[in-house]
Every structure is written in structure tokens, then in C-alpha cells.
Amino acid sequence: MAPPVVALGLFGTGLIGSAHMKQLAKQTPYLLEQLRVDVRVVAVSNSRRMLLSGSALQGTEWRAALDSPQAQQADPDALAAHVASHPGAAAGVLLDCTASELLPQHYCSWLGQQGLHIITPNKKLGAGPLQRYQQLRQLQKDTGKHFMYETTVGAGLPVISTLKELIETGDRVLSIEGILSGTLSFIFNSFQPGMAFSEGIFSGTLSFIFNSFQPGMAFSEVVRQAKEQGYTEPDPREDLSGMDVARKVVILARECGLQLGLEDLQVASLVPPQLAALSTPAEYMAALPQHDGDMAAQAQEAAASGEVLRYVGKVDVAGGTASVTTSRYPASHPFAALRGSDNILVFTTERYGPATPLIVRGPGAGAEVTAAGVFGDLLKVLRYVAAART
Amino acid sequence: MAPPVVALGLFGTGLIGSAHMKQLAKQTPYLLEQLRVDVRVVAVSNSRRMLLSGSALQGTEWRAALDSPQAQQADPDALAAHVASHPGAAAGVLLDCTASELLPQHYCSWLGQQGLHIITPNKKLGAGPLQRYQQLRQLQKDTGKHFMYETTVGAGLPVISTLKELIETGDRVLSIEGILSGTLSFIFNSFQPGMAFSEGIFSGTLSFIFNSFQPGMAFSEVVRQAKEQGYTEPDPREDLSGMDVARKVVILARECGLQLGLEDLQVASLVPPQLAALSTPAEYMAALPQHDGDMAAQAQEAAASGEVLRYVGKVDVAGGTASVTTSRYPASHPFAALRGSDNILVFTTERYGPATPLIVRGPGAGAEVTAAGVFGDLLKVLRYVAAART
Structure with a gap:
């Protein structure tokens, strides 16, 4: 045949x-x-x-x-x-x-x-x-x-298939939390030198540790590098507005049975209103350094508590809500140890409880x-x- | 119909x-x-x-x-x-x-x-x-x-399906490395207090840090607790011999096209020959403390370099070999941060390169x-x- x-x-x-x-x-x-x-x-x-x-x-x-x-x-x-x-x-x-x-x-x-x-x-x-x-x-x-x-x-990470199988086999998803944008993963991994910290921890003195732990570059400089290395859209505001992450969160939320749309999400944009109003990417890039102080203050406040900033999408299935926020995580948290443009998703369910959730991690963008x-x-x-x- | x-x-x-x-x-x-x-x-x-x-x-x-x-x-x-x-x-x-x-x-x-x-x-x-x-x-x-x-x-972690899809879509798997036994994961996570270290790092003094960094319990004590909490087989030697991990490694290796069997693997057993020869689990448990010194020495040597011991299965696809060994990993490595009886698998492929491999982590044992x-x-x-x- x-x-x-x-x-x-x-x-x-x-x-x-x-x-x-x-x-x-x-x-x-x-x-x-x-x-x-x-x-x-x-x-x-x-x-x-x-x-x-x-x-x-x-x-x-x-x-x-x-x-x-x-x-x-x-x-x-x-x-x-x-x-x-x-x-x-x-x-x-x-x-x-x-x-x-x-x-x-x-x-x-x-x-x-x-x-x-x-x-x-x-x-x-x-x-x-x-x-x-x-x-x-x-x-x-x-x-x-x-x-x-x-x-x-x-x-290409096994995200939707994993989630579908959990649900179809009768597990109850409690929450999904993740770093869902390769672009923003790269920016935050670079902005807050969590990696340098954890890599350096055993190699030197206490002063090295706490020096590394200060944000190394201005936020605008990190965005500029991400743009130059092709990690962002031609207009980086498309990434930094959080809408790409918000779409992914909506898809995950609907998979869990929540009947919501983009308009129902709390999305903490990384683009201040004054910058969103500028008409060209070049104007945006030129004006971005004016806001470096805000981001640095947030990062330093986090660092003072031994934490890092990450841009995170979250679905709270029990609460019926979903959000996209800049949140703080301890340096020992899996979100703090990401590299490059890694994505990570943490599924907490009845079977995979809060202490030992199911985690998938790896590059979450790229043509191949x-x-x-x-x-x-x-x-x-x-x-x-x-x-x-x- | x-x-x-x-x-x-x-x-x-x-x-x-x-x-x-x-x-x-x-x-x-x-x-x-x-x-x-x-x-x-x-x-x-x-x-x-x-x-x-x-x-x-x-x-x-x-x-x-x-x-x-x-x-x-x-x-x-x-x-x-x-x-x-x-x-x-x-x-x-x-x-x-x-x-x-x-x-x-x-x-x-x-x-x-x-x-x-x-x-x-x-x-x-x-x-x-x-x-x-x-x-x-x-x-x-x-x-x-x-x-x-x-x-x-x-x-229940998406391991075989993920691996099959990588291969079927034409990716080339370079290596698979993982902590594949819930039992041994629990034992090593407890034996070498890597978690306590990373959790404690921001909370106290340098002395606390380096104190936590010493193995806290004798190896035999950790095995005894694992047994009591139901993490091991009735005879813990079935887990500690490494054969369960070796079987999993053979399955992964064959999935990658390697034509090998259990007999082709290098398996570093955690059961010394003198203890393997004892006829009952009770005799084994009674004699185990005699070997605490060996394990403590290994753990201390690792700790002195800022590393932890983990019991790891590995498939080296290019080299055509597979092994099960006790290896050392820096505290920043994903293997060091596991909890409970978590498994973790790291797939390094042509598409998911060494710096950003595809990682799956979560409980790798349990009836549910x-x-x-x-x-x-x-x-x-x-x-x-x-x-x-x-």
C-alpha cells in the first residue's frame, strides 16, 4: 500500500x-x-x-x-x-x-x-x-x-504538550510561573549580574561578591546591547511593553480553563508612558537613559535583600487571574540562574507540589x-x- | 457512530x-x-x-x-x-x-x-x-x-517524548546528563547541604556559610533516614548499587542510537564489595557506618573546591559511551540546587548547545x-x- x-x-x-x-x-x-x-x-x-x-x-x-x-x-x-x-x-x-x-x-x-x-x-x-x-x-x-x-x-520547549497532559490525566494545575520572553530574559540576565554572583561566589573574597552584586550596566545600555545583538524587535518597545509575554500568559491561562483575554491581564510595561509616546525607535533609544535611575533603584533595592529582578508571567489558576510583572527573586531561585535568552516555566500542580514543581528550561526563542x-x-x-x- | x-x-x-x-x-x-x-x-x-x-x-x-x-x-x-x-x-x-x-x-x-x-x-x-x-x-x-x-x-516528566522529538526533527543529541534516581537524589541532596548553603548565603555571617558547607550528617545516617522515609527499596543496596540508574542510562543511550547494554556501562557502585557480600539489609545497615569516613572525605574534598557530590548518569553520544558516576559540581550548577527526590535531565544538542541546554526537572519518582x-x-x-x- x-x-x-x-x-x-x-x-x-x-x-x-x-x-x-x-x-x-x-x-x-x-x-x-x-x-x-x-x-x-x-x-x-x-x-x-x-x-x-x-x-x-x-x-x-x-x-x-x-x-x-x-x-x-x-x-x-x-x-x-x-x-x-x-x-x-x-x-x-x-x-x-x-x-x-x-x-x-x-x-x-x-x-x-x-x-x-x-x-x-x-x-x-x-x-x-x-x-x-x-x-x-x-x-x-x-x-x-x-x-x-x-x-x-x-x-521548541515541551510546554503546551506538558501542560495538556497534566490536565488530561486529571492533575489540577495550581499555578504557572515563568520567564517567557527570550528578549527580556536576556535583558534581565544581563542587567542584574546574578550569574556573575553565583559563578564568583567561591572564587574570591567577600568584597568581590558584594561588588559583583551591584547592577553592572545601566538599563539603557543593556537594552542597547540586546538590540545590537538582534535579541529585540527593531523597535525594542514591542518587547519591553510586555505584550508578547502577556499573549503567552493568555495562552497558558486559557489552557488551564480560565476564560480571559489580553484585556484582563495586569501587565507592568517596562516602557514609561513618555517613552511610549515617542514616534521612532531612535527617539526611544535616545530618551531611554533618562529612566536608568528608576531601574537602577529597583535593582539596588532588590540586591540589598539578596534578590534579583526578573520579568515574569504568572497564571494563578485558583485565583482565576494572570499577570505580567517585574518581580524579585532570591539568588537561589531557579529564575536567578538563567543564561542568555533562556526561558523557564514552573508548573505547580496537585501532583507536582510547591516544593518540587515540574520545571522546563532552555532557549525559548530562535529560528531553529x-x-x-x-x-x-x-x-x-x-x-x-x-x-x-x- | x-x-x-x-x-x-x-x-x-x-x-x-x-x-x-x-x-x-x-x-x-x-x-x-x-x-x-x-x-x-x-x-x-x-x-x-x-x-x-x-x-x-x-x-x-x-x-x-x-x-x-x-x-x-x-x-x-x-x-x-x-x-x-x-x-x-x-x-x-x-x-x-x-x-x-x-x-x-x-x-x-x-x-x-x-x-x-x-x-x-x-x-x-x-x-x-x-x-x-x-x-x-x-x-x-x-x-x-x-x-x-x-x-x-x-x-511523569517529559523525558522520552522530548528526546524522541529532538531526534525525529533532525537535531543531533550530543550528550544527556542527569540525576535519574529519586532515591539517590534525596540521599545526595541531604548528604551535601548545598541547599542550606544557597539558602543561607544572604542570611548570616561568613562563618555560618562555611559551617553549613560541611557535610552535616554521616552518609550512613542519610541512608538510614532515606530508608525510614520510604525513599529506598527495602534493601537500600538495590538503589545504591546504581543499577536502577544504569538501566535508565541504557534506555536513553539506545534512544540516541547507541547499541549498548548494561554490561557496557561503567557504573560506580556506592556499595563497597564488603557490604555487597552481606546477606541481609539489616547487616548492611549495621556495617554502613564503617564507610562513612570515605564518603565524608569525598564530600569534604568537593566542598573545599566549592563543589557538591552528585550521583549522575551520562550518555556521551559522540563518544558512544555511557556511565554512572559520583561526580562533583559547582554550587551554581543546576544539579546542586535540587530538592527532595527531584530528577533533572540536561539535553545538550546541536540546537540546544552547551551554554543553554534543554533542561527538565521535577519529581522523578512516586506513584501518582x-x-x-x-x-x-x-x-x-x-x-x-x-x-x-x-
């Missing part, structure tokens, strides 16, 4: 989409041999152009073809219809590797009417209007088609790990397709 | 099996409503007796029934055949919640010939003879039936979390069964 064909359409040819295409091309023989599914990328689109193909696009040919006369103007519904009607396909899958507000408006129709599976790192549905979120959930249940979004929180997380979701869908054939 | 029926048979009615039965009973309505599968426990066995039922066993009735005349002498093959032939079942699943050496000898026949899925926390197949392991793998591939063993390492991990595996199988019906 020929292996079932799965037709794939990709929205977004940026870093994540491109990395995924490369990973998928490399693993296609494995998928055919071990999972016994024949995955064919038959459509690719960026925000302007799209390419609809009758056969599987090979390797990286799609990239050049997108700029060729073969390609046409981007039309998301036409792309979905093309994938859904691929001759002989056992299933169709759409990958939304964009941050588009627009595409999630089509998910219900693509999943419910076209019968397509949807996989995405795009947070705009999961953290979008509650009614649309619930509608998609219901369609999922009614149709058996999958909507998968592991990479919306913690990129995010693309791999998307691939992980795809593997699950492919196994269901394969199961339907046995 | 009536939901597909899945017939379930359970081996092992100890702590894990009983906890699983309770969790499953609680979630059965959810499975029916959300997953649209009708799970029926139709067979239960302990090492002496078994109960084969024509219909689903309700709640905890199986427990009393196992001691009633309804029950018969345990016969694993008869139980498997009963589950496989449940009228109208779309699939049959066996749960091996024992530590039996015997049952894994039947897995190939149950999966390959009876067409049953097998889910287990039992390490005896995964760490058993390589040839049998490979045979089961091949049968899995040929039949599409599942063999699932998430709970063989780290209990292990049973929930078994349930997580069952959920995957149930979804495949449901997928086959859509």
Missing part, C-alpha cells in the same frame, strides 16, 4: 519558515521510511507573493520560484483551497509561520470548512478574541482536525528551535494520519 | 497500578466526551491472581474481585489473549506496572502476534538484552502497534506522577485509535 500523502502549505518565509523547510527537507526520507507518510510541500506564501504547485516543491526551489513569474499575488484562501484539494492527499496541513493578525481570522474556516490541520507559532489566535478561540476549539472537537501551537510559548517545535507538532499530525491508515 | 472501544489489561496492582486505575476511572467521562474513545479495563493481574472480565470493571471493584473465587491463577498469556479478543474492541492495550523480569519476555509476542499496544514503566525491556529490544522495535515498525515507556526515565505518565502514554495511543476512526 502506498504511504498516505500529506499536502503542506506554508505561510511565512522568514527565519522560522525557512528553517522549517530546511529541517523538513532533511527529514523527508525518515518520514517516508519510519512514519510511512509522504509529505509534500505544495504551497508557499509570504505576505506579497505565493506559489501553488501541483507537485512537491523540492529542496529550496520554492525560494527562487516565489520571485519568478510562476508565483502569483498572495491569497491565503486560495492557498488553503489548493492544499485542501491536492489530488489523492489523505490530509492537508497549513503552517502559519508568521506573526500576522490577518491569517488567524481564517483558521476557523480552514479547519472547519476546508478540513485542514493548522500548526503555528503565531500567538494571535491563542491570545486573540476569546469567542474566536472557543469557536476554533469547538470546531477541533467536532471535526477531529488539529490546531497545534506548541511553539507559541517557549518555542522554533522551527523544530513546529516540526514536532507536524510529527504528531503525521502520526494520526498514519494511524488512520493502519 | 459509537465511539471505538479500547480494551485495557493491567499487570501490577501495587502503588503505580492502583494510582493509575484511580486516575483512569476519574477521567473516563473525559475520554468518552473529548477523545471519543470508550476505554474498558477488562483484565487485572498481580503476580499471583488475575481477573478476566467480559465487561468493564467499575471503579475499585477489581481489587476485591482479585481475592474472590471469580479470580484465577495469574497467566500473563491468557490475560493478553483475553484483552486481544474483547468483542468489538478497536484496539487492546496492556499496561505493565510491575518491575517483573518475566513479563517483558512476552512483549514481542503480545505486540507482534496479539496486536496489542504495550505501555510500561518497567525498565526490563528497554534496558534488557539488545537483541530483544531491537526485535520489539522492528515489530513496532512492522505492525504500527505502540510500545510506550515514557515513565521508565524520570517518571508515574501513574500519570503511564496515562499520558495511554492518551497518545487513544488518540491514534480515535484518528483511525475519523
Whole structure:
């Protein structure tokens, strides 16, 4: 029996989409041999152009073809219809590797009417209007088609799957607390030299210890370095406003059954109103040093109590609330020891109690790990397709 | 359309099996409503007796029934055949919640010939003879039936699933390093007061710090407490020999493609040969204090360098080797900060590099979390069964 064909359409040819295409091309023989599914990328689109193909696009040919006369103007519904009607396909899958507000408006129709599976790192549905979120959930249940979004929180780290399994096996989640932004993790790890402290503790004198424990750089300088090293959006205020973290918190909260939206969250923005009002990123960066004093005072106050500042998202399931705040943690806390742009999530549940919660930690951003997380979701869908054939 | 029926048979009615039965009973309505599968426990066995039922066993009735005349002498093959032939079942699943050496000898026949899925926390197949392991793998591939063993390492923590996904999406695992025994985690966390050190650092004087930094209790005393609190096997040598950790390391190593067995591992036993030779646990416990000096010397040597001792399993994928050793780690290392009987696994891969590996941490033993991990595996199988019906 020929292996079932799965037709794939990709929205977004940026870093994540491109990395995924490369990973998928490399693993296609494995998928055919071990999972016994024949995955064919038959459509690719960026925000302007799209390419609809009758056969599987090979390797990286799609990239050049997108700029060729073969390609046409981007039309998301036409792309979905093309994938859904691929001759002989056992299933169709759409990958939304964009941050588009627009595409999630089509998910219900693509999943419910076209019968397509949807996989995405795009947070705009999961953290979008509650009614649309619930509608998609219901369609999922009614149709058996999958909507998968592991990479919306913690990129490739096993976050959503872990949470789902806790809940489905009857555990009761009490709270989820985490450092959920790679960008802000990097900024706070650099701003408050907790690492230097814990690394230096055994190597020298008491004076070294307490010297290291003072904030080493101005906050504006840390943000400037993060921007230069590509850790922030072109306008760092998009990260520092906390909205990216807030979206992740909403997704986690809804997973736990809380019916809330972005508007219900307390979000402590790191962008003072005067700076939010400035019209360009350059003006913001120029004005940022004026606020270094505030941040330094907060950090020093924390340091005086042996603590560090961290930008943390929290879901309090029992209380029915969720928040994003700058909070203080002792240097022995797992949040204090992060490196680089690490994310960390702490799940406290009935089974994994407060003293020994379940913790997942690692890079929570980056094209390769995010693309791999998307691939992980795809593997699950492919196994269901394969199961339907046995 | 009536939901597909899945017939379930359970081996092992100890702590894990009983906890699983309770969790499953609680979630059965959810499975029916959300997953649209009708799970029926139709067979239960302990090492002496078994109960084969024509219909689903309700709640905890199986427990009393196992001691009633309804029950018969345990016969694993008869139980498997009963589950496989449940009228109208779309699939049959066996749960091996024992530590039996015997049952894994039947897995190939149950999966390959009876067409049953097998889910287990039992390490005896995964760490058993390589040839049998490979045979089961091949049968899995040929039949599409599942063999699932998430709970063989780290209990309910997402370990095997995380590792499988890294590999299947084309990442290259470089090494896995972990504290894999809840028992030994507890013993070493208590023996070397790393927690007290990091908790005390900001609260007092330098003298307090360095006082805390000495091993607080004799090793034999820590083992005695661990035994009293139920953290060890009745004979603590079963834990302290390192064989339980070694089995987990073999399972992880094979998952990474290394073709090795227990006999290929370097295992640093914590039981000196003179103590291994004693015939009873009581004699062992009585003689253990004679070796306190050795352990104290090791711990003090580590402490003098600002380090702690930990009992660690390691797979070096590139080197093709695996080991179980007592190693030293700086107090800032994630291994130093564990609590209670926490496990921790550190995956270093091409994508999750040495500076920022993927880390999973939490309780890696206990009936509730292990049973929930078994349930997580069952959920995957149930979804495949449901997928086959859509």
C-alpha cells in the first residue's frame, strides 16, 4: 500500500519558515521510511507573493520560484483551497509561520470548512478574541482536525504538550510561573549580574561578591546591547511593553480553563508612558537613559535583600487571574540562574507540589528551535494520519 | 457512530497500578466526551491472581474481585489473549506496572502476534538484552502497534517524548546528563547541604556559610533516614548499587542510537564489595557506618573546591559511551540546587548547545506522577485509535 500523502502549505518565509523547510527537507526520507507518510510541500506564501504547485516543491526551489513569474499575488484562501484539494492527499496541513493578525481570522474556516490541520507559532489566535478561540476549539472537537501551537510559548520547549497532559490525566494545575520572553530574559540576565554572583561566589573574597552584586550596566545600555545583538524587535518597545509575554500568559491561562483575554491581564510595561509616546525607535533609544535611575533603584533595592529582578508571567489558576510583572527573586531561585535568552516555566500542580514543581528550561526563542517545535507538532499530525491508515 | 472501544489489561496492582486505575476511572467521562474513545479495563493481574472480565470493571471493584473465587491463577498469556479478543474492541492495550523480569519476555509476542499496544514503566525491556529490544522495535515498525515507556526515565516528566522529538526533527543529541534516581537524589541532596548553603548565603555571617558547607550528617545516617522515609527499596543496596540508574542510562543511550547494554556501562557502585557480600539489609545497615569516613572525605574534598557530590548518569553520544558516576559540581550548577527526590535531565544538542541546554526537572519518582505518565502514554495511543476512526 502506498504511504498516505500529506499536502503542506506554508505561510511565512522568514527565519522560522525557512528553517522549517530546511529541517523538513532533511527529514523527508525518515518520514517516508519510519512514519510511512509522504509529505509534500505544495504551497508557499509570504505576505506579497505565493506559489501553488501541483507537485512537491523540492529542496529550496520554492525560494527562487516565489520571485519568478510562476508565483502569483498572495491569497491565503486560495492557498488553503489548493492544499485542501491536492489530488489523492489523505490530509492537508497549513503552517502559519508568521506573526500576522490577518491569517488567524481564517483558521476557523480552514479547519472547519476546508478540513485542514493548522500548526503555528503565531500567538494571535491563542491570545486573540476569546469567542474566536472557543469557536476554533469547538470546531477541533467536532471535526477531529488539529490546531497545534506548541511553539507559541517557549518555542521548541515541551510546554503546551506538558501542560495538556497534566490536565488530561486529571492533575489540577495550581499555578504557572515563568520567564517567557527570550528578549527580556536576556535583558534581565544581563542587567542584574546574578550569574556573575553565583559563578564568583567561591572564587574570591567577600568584597568581590558584594561588588559583583551591584547592577553592572545601566538599563539603557543593556537594552542597547540586546538590540545590537538582534535579541529585540527593531523597535525594542514591542518587547519591553510586555505584550508578547502577556499573549503567552493568555495562552497558558486559557489552557488551564480560565476564560480571559489580553484585556484582563495586569501587565507592568517596562516602557514609561513618555517613552511610549515617542514616534521612532531612535527617539526611544535616545530618551531611554533618562529612566536608568528608576531601574537602577529597583535593582539596588532588590540586591540589598539578596534578590534579583526578573520579568515574569504568572497564571494563578485558583485565583482565576494572570499577570505580567517585574518581580524579585532570591539568588537561589531557579529564575536567578538563567543564561542568555533562556526561558523557564514552573508548573505547580496537585501532583507536582510547591516544593518540587515540574520545571522546563532552555532557549525559548530562535529560528531553529522554533522551527523544530513546529516540526514536532507536524510529527504528531503525521502520526494520526498514519494511524488512520493502519 | 459509537465511539471505538479500547480494551485495557493491567499487570501490577501495587502503588503505580492502583494510582493509575484511580486516575483512569476519574477521567473516563473525559475520554468518552473529548477523545471519543470508550476505554474498558477488562483484565487485572498481580503476580499471583488475575481477573478476566467480559465487561468493564467499575471503579475499585477489581481489587476485591482479585481475592474472590471469580479470580484465577495469574497467566500473563491468557490475560493478553483475553484483552486481544474483547468483542468489538478497536484496539487492546496492556499496561505493565510491575518491575517483573518475566513479563517483558512476552512483549514481542503480545505486540507482534496479539496486536496489542504495550505501555510500561518497567525498565526490563528497554534496558534488557539488545537483541530483544531491537526485535520489539522492528515489530513496532512492522505492525504500527505502540510500545510506550515514557515513565521508565524520570517518571511523569517529559523525558522520552522530548528526546524522541529532538531526534525525529533532525537535531543531533550530543550528550544527556542527569540525576535519574529519586532515591539517590534525596540521599545526595541531604548528604551535601548545598541547599542550606544557597539558602543561607544572604542570611548570616561568613562563618555560618562555611559551617553549613560541611557535610552535616554521616552518609550512613542519610541512608538510614532515606530508608525510614520510604525513599529506598527495602534493601537500600538495590538503589545504591546504581543499577536502577544504569538501566535508565541504557534506555536513553539506545534512544540516541547507541547499541549498548548494561554490561557496557561503567557504573560506580556506592556499595563497597564488603557490604555487597552481606546477606541481609539489616547487616548492611549495621556495617554502613564503617564507610562513612570515605564518603565524608569525598564530600569534604568537593566542598573545599566549592563543589557538591552528585550521583549522575551520562550518555556521551559522540563518544558512544555511557556511565554512572559520583561526580562533583559547582554550587551554581543546576544539579546542586535540587530538592527532595527531584530528577533533572540536561539535553545538550546541536540546537540546544552547551551554554543553554534543554533542561527538565521535577519529581522523578512516586506513584501518582508515574501513574500519570503511564496515562499520558495511554492518551497518545487513544488518540491514534480515535484518528483511525475519523
